Amino acid sequence: QIVHKSNDRLDHDVEACVKFKVPLVITSLGARVEVNEAIHSYGGVVMHDVIDTWFARKALEKGADGLIAVCAGAGGHAGRLSPFALIQEIREFFDGPLALSGSIANGGAIAAALAMGADLAYMGSAFIACDEANAVEGYKDAIVQYGAEDIVYSNLFTGVHGNYLKPSIVAAGLDADNLPESDPSKMNFGSGGNTKSKAWKDIWGCGQGIGAIKRRGPVADYVDQLEREYEAAIAKLNQPRVWGKVKVSG
Template identity: 65%
Template sequence: MLPPILQNLRIPVVGSPMFIVSNPDLVIAQCKAGIVGSFPALNAREKDGEPIQLEAWLTRITEELDRHNQANPDRPAAPFAVNQIVHRSNARLDRDIEICHRHKVPIWITSLGARTEVNAAAHDCGGITLHDIINNSFARKAVEKGADGIIAVAAGAGGHAGPQSPFALVQEIREWFDGPLLLSGAIATGRAVLAAQAMGADLAYIGSPFIATTEANAQPDYKQMIVDSGAMDIVTSSLFTGVSGNYLAPSIRNAGLDPEALAHADPSTMNFNDLSAKPKAWSTIWGCGQGIGAVHEIVPAAQLIDRLAGEYDAARRAIVGL
């Protein structure tokens, strides 16, 4: 059974936290439109001596959603989430945990390592934790260390995608886990959201389509490349971060590389101390999942969510009518 905080969404969708791309504008728009919005804590950056950006972002998001709820009691905003990169190289982790705890962040998403102390901090301030994994073994470890829910990152997802079919991954997790289960991987339509539920997931975890929204912090060329590309334009490589991920082939070609002949990288090269998930040399190589064939224009996030909701409702009616 889903925890109460995830039960009253407009559609069963969590907007995934995307490096650089996810910002307060996008999170607020997603939440107001009825889905969980999220951002990586590491996206909130400041120079030495400047006020802490994570504090400012959390204050703004909380206050704007509170104002929305007061003005719209019949359609309150969905909750928001903050993604913590729980990797040993993330020197900001302890500071960011303290800030999120103090601001009582309702949903914590953890990545690249399961840590009991992070789950404990979330629970202590009344929040829940969702941990992203790429296989059943990691899912078990996450739950053993106190995660409330699992995000199954299957083949075709943007960012650090897993190698397994969503059918295989979800069915293995559901053999032993009856808690909150989210599915990530090429979900870009309302029909796909319903398919994720039919497969055994509770919610869909959607990222790449939101890159092509007006609120997203992405370069115009990046957004247009999402619109112009499809599944065949996505390549998988470990070169850029040290961990296997999915990227837009045209952006790789624009960087002077051959997407069909990329070298492999050692996972030990991943480093978050510089607040970057990839070296600056690769800043114009853009991550993306395989579902973008359904994205045909750059629109406000609310319009994209309207489309997803309409497709989801139509698909439910069609299945019931069979």
């Protein structure tokens, strides 16, 4: 739920959350006390997207129950910080629910997120290629076809920096390698920013982790794959590593 003042659907959406008692609400782009209080009124939980510790502290001050560290490489709106840096700094002052977002697309990355101090791994781009996603076919195919080098970080489309698939930018008639900077004070979500092409309809948000997605298929198959990869990663960490004649215990 984008809670920025430019979102003219905010009041309606929050009312719907309260009416149907949505148990978990994710907010971003502006911590709002009144939104948090509305969700808390029926026992709901609020997790808030943050890109640095300043925003993390502000979200907690405004009443968020947990945080989502949106780090470098995350799809859509994203920060610039390494997950190693941001997770460790948040954990210095917050021991509550913490999710990590940014290039997580396989089970090994999930294991790494938990190992560095997150409680949850937060994934999005990889699921766009699943059969159940309501994305257009070209978007799904692009998730499978492209990789990290095909992701562009720009604030042109909404006023806030985010990661997008380069081919979708080119298809919109723009020079993806020379995008102008947008004025953050004029951010307008869903309007397409300063272009006629709209994020997220025409300009496809996407994270850098999509190189791990090799095929399309149902969500169940992908989740099973994530479980196998996660278990394999944990097992590997518990095995001794040997480099030449040097043995290092797990």
